[in-house]
Each structure stands twice: as C-alpha cells, then as structure tokens.
Amino acid sequence: MxxxxxxxxxxxxxxxECIGRMKNALEELQITGEIVVSDSSTDRTPEIAESMGAIVVEPDKPGYGYAYQYAFDHARGDAIAIGDADTTYDFEELPKLYELVANGDADMAMGSRLNGEIKDGAMPPLHQYVGNPLLTKFLNVFYGAGVSDAHSGMRVLSKEAWEQMECDSPGMEFASEMIMEAGARDLTIEERPITYHEREGEATLESFQDGWRHVRFMLVNAPGYLFSIPGILMSIVGAFVMLAAYTDVSIGATGFGPHSMxxxxxxxxxxYQVTSLGVFATVVGDPIKKPNDPFTNWLVQNVTLERGVTAGAILFGIxxxxxxVMVSQWALSGFTELPFLLGDIAALTGMILGLQMVFSAFFLSTANRC
Incomplete structure (x- = not known):
C-alpha cells in the first residue's frame, strides 16, 4: 500500500485537483493506496477532501512538520508519498518516484524542481536563484545529502526509512530535517526532474523568516561546522602568531610585535572557547551530524574531569x-624596569586558558552525568 x-x-x-491527480497516479501504478489529509483549515478543505474519499485527520498541535508527523502515525502504507495541496506539484508524476523506492533503488526519492521545469510565476526569482540553491548547498556540504533541490516538497520514502529517522521538528524546518536525518544515517536519496506549477490559493511562506529557520536548524545540528572547525582554525592561527611575535620572527620586512601578540x-x-562549545554541543545536544574531526572526537572520547582539571592546572601553573618570574625581576629593579611585554601576554594567556580548561572539564563532567 x-x-x-x-x-x-x-x-x-x-x-x-490534487486528490484527483493522486487518484490518477494510483491508477497508473495499479497498487492499493490511501490519501491522508492532515488538516488545520477553517474553510471547506476537509469537507472537500472527505467527499473525494480521503482520510482526514486533525493534528492536535500546530506546525507544518507536526502535521506530517501526525499523519505519518496514521498512515498504513509500506511507502509514503508527500506533497503540498496547492497544485504546485503534479501528483501524476509520483509513479517515477515511487518506483525508485519500490524497486529498492532509493530509501527516499525526491522530485527536483531545479533540474526540471519551473513554470512562469511558480517560484519567486529570489527562491529559484538564491534561496533554494544556497540552502541546498548548505545541506550537501554539512550532511552529504547529494541533492539538487533540497526543499522540494514532493517526496516518496519507505516506511522503514521513516522509522529510522528521528524527525521531530514541528515547523517548516521539517523539510530540511528529513534530508539531514537521511544523510546522517547513510540512507539513499535519489532524484527525478519534475515540473513545478503556479499555486492555487494564498501563499503562507515567509521567505526570510522561513529561510533563516532552515539555516539555523542546519547549523545547530552540525556543531562541527558551526564550532569545531572555526575554533580549531582560530587556535592554530593564534598560536602561530603568538609564537612568531614572541620569537621575533619576520616575514620579509614585516615583523610581529606586541599588537600581533x-x-x-x-x-x-x-x-579554544568555540572548540569547547563544539564538544559541549556534541555531548549535551545529541546533534544530527556530529563533528568528525579527529581533535573533537578525541576530546569527546578521552577527556575526563581529572584529565581536564590536571591539564588546566598545569597550564595555569606554568x-x-x-x-x-617577571614580577620578581620587576621588583629587583626597584620597580623601574617594566617586564617583557610579550612575556606578560604569554603568561596571562596561559593562565586564562588553564582556567578555561579546568571549568570546561567540570562542565563536561556534569553534562556527561546528565
């Protein structure tokens, strides 16, 4: 089914029109099917759907993502097809997506609007040429999705694949979460070109707000890209600059001085602080895409309270x-000769970093216990 x-x-x-096209798709496929409408309307939508033989369910909470999840709980099929009810998707194109899942070629099949045809006026240019390509790029880089149109709403997935996903986003970011979960769990995603049509009725999307919700959701669930990689790069560059300034290394005619230090x-x-946030987010937040850099993985697996406190205390002590030593030299000079400024900065950096390590170790220990 x-x-x-x-x-x-x-x-x-x-x-x-959407239900009529769904029935045509089922007739072409020659399989048993059911049409489930997850409705939160105040107009005649549910009456029309029921009159055409659809099963209408009413979610007990608001939200685009929750509406799908609520309907999935009531779906009885071995495979699930989804799409919007505004006529933008031609459900008569579903068979080519369903066959990918039914034949075992994909765990989830998606219709690609960007590789297919977008009718005049169906998609705002900002969405077509900026928003959707950028959001798709984010998903491909962060989660290895390998898709051309990450926010296409026409999809078919097996019930088994859905049960492997742990989607729980109630809002519009549910569309991204499905692909993020599939990518993180190495599920196979395949695409086929589709035609995207003008919608019937009033649009409910808010371009910038909904776009930001997708980006925010992708970032917080990929702490390796949000925290670990930037933090490690900053630490490496900073350590190099400090060492070059302290040892009076010059690059050509340019030297490193106190400001560089x-x-x-x-x-x-x-x-260090940003990298620590990556570790904390991995341990506490259970993100969809955990960091895979060796440094963060090593910290997560090996840093204990005792080791962290010991390392921090040693660094602080140094x-x-x-x-x-510098204060004593200053005192011996009768407080007339100021200490080596670069040494002051190095000492203070070591002390602050040591304290950060100590308190980070306690926080990580608390998080692990929770």
Whole structure:
C-alpha cells in the first residue's frame, strides 16, 4: 500500500485537483493506496477532501512538520508519498518516484524542481536563484545529502526509512530535517526532474523568516561546522602568531610585535572557547551530524574531569610561574624596569586558558552525568 499524505491549511481552491491527480497516479501504478489529509483549515478543505474519499485527520498541535508527523502515525502504507495541496506539484508524476523506492533503488526519492521545469510565476526569482540553491548547498556540504533541490516538497520514502529517522521538528524546518536525518544515517536519496506549477490559493511562506529557520536548524545540528572547525582554525592561527611575535620572527620586512601578540592571544582564547562549545554541543545536544574531526572526537572520547582539571592546572601553573618570574625581576629593579611585554601576554594567556580548561572539564563532567 502507498499512503499519500498532504498537510492542508485552507486549501479549498486546490485540494480537489490534487486528490484527483493522486487518484490518477494510483491508477497508473495499479497498487492499493490511501490519501491522508492532515488538516488545520477553517474553510471547506476537509469537507472537500472527505467527499473525494480521503482520510482526514486533525493534528492536535500546530506546525507544518507536526502535521506530517501526525499523519505519518496514521498512515498504513509500506511507502509514503508527500506533497503540498496547492497544485504546485503534479501528483501524476509520483509513479517515477515511487518506483525508485519500490524497486529498492532509493530509501527516499525526491522530485527536483531545479533540474526540471519551473513554470512562469511558480517560484519567486529570489527562491529559484538564491534561496533554494544556497540552502541546498548548505545541506550537501554539512550532511552529504547529494541533492539538487533540497526543499522540494514532493517526496516518496519507505516506511522503514521513516522509522529510522528521528524527525521531530514541528515547523517548516521539517523539510530540511528529513534530508539531514537521511544523510546522517547513510540512507539513499535519489532524484527525478519534475515540473513545478503556479499555486492555487494564498501563499503562507515567509521567505526570510522561513529561510533563516532552515539555516539555523542546519547549523545547530552540525556543531562541527558551526564550532569545531572555526575554533580549531582560530587556535592554530593564534598560536602561530603568538609564537612568531614572541620569537621575533619576520616575514620579509614585516615583523610581529606586541599588537600581533595581543591578536594571537585573542584568537587562541576565543578559538579554544568555540572548540569547547563544539564538544559541549556534541555531548549535551545529541546533534544530527556530529563533528568528525579527529581533535573533537578525541576530546569527546578521552577527556575526563581529572584529565581536564590536571591539564588546566598545569597550564595555569606554568603561566603563573612565568608571571611570577617577571614580577620578581620587576621588583629587583626597584620597580623601574617594566617586564617583557610579550612575556606578560604569554603568561596571562596561559593562565586564562588553564582556567578555561579546568571549568570546561567540570562542565563536561556534569553534562556527561546528565
């Protein structure tokens, strides 16, 4: 059985045509099917759907993503097809997606609008040439999705694939979450070109707000890209700048001085803090895409409270000892000769970094216990 699922919010202008095309698709496929409408309308949408033989369910909570999840719980098919009820998707194109899943060639099949045809006026140029390509690029880079149109709403997936996913986003980011979960779990995604049509009824999307929700969701669930990689790069650059300034290395006619030392210290401290956030997000947040860089993985697997506190205390002690030597030299001069400024910065950086390590170790220990 194939379950065809549509979320609806006041779609009385397009629901009849969509259900009719769904029935045509089932007739072409010659399989048993059911049409499930997950409805939150205040117009005649549910009455029209029921009159055409659809099963209408009413989600007990709001949200585009929740409407799908609620309907999936009521779906009885071995495979699930989804799409919007605004006539933008031609459900008579579903068979070519269904066959990919039924034949075992894909766990989830998607219709690609960007590789297919977009009718005049069907998609705003900002979405077609900027928004959708950029969001697709994010998903491909962060999650290895390998798709051309990540936010196409026409999809077919096996019930088994859905049960492997742990999607729980109630809003529009549910569309991204499905692909993120599939990519993170090495499920096979295949695409076929489709035609995207003008919609019937009033649009409910808010371009910038909904786009930002997708980007935010992708970033917070990929702490390796959001925290670990930037943090490690900042720490490496900062350590190099500090070392070059301290040892008075020159590149051509350009040397590194106190200002470079301050910049290097800033990068080291911020880089360590950002990298720590990547570790914390991995341990506490259980993100969809965990960091895969060796450094973060090593920290997650090997850093214990005792090791972290010990390392931090040693680093703090070295910095404090160096600072103490410089203070004693200053005192011996009768407080007339200021200590070596670069040494001050190095000592202070070591002390701050040591304290950060100590408290980070305690926080990580608390998070692990929770």
């Amino acid at each position: 194939l379950s065809l699922v549509m979320p609806t919010l006041n779609e009385e202008e397009g629901i009849e 301050v910049l290097g210290s800033f990068l080291v401290l911020v880089g 910095g404090a000892a160096y600072a103490g």
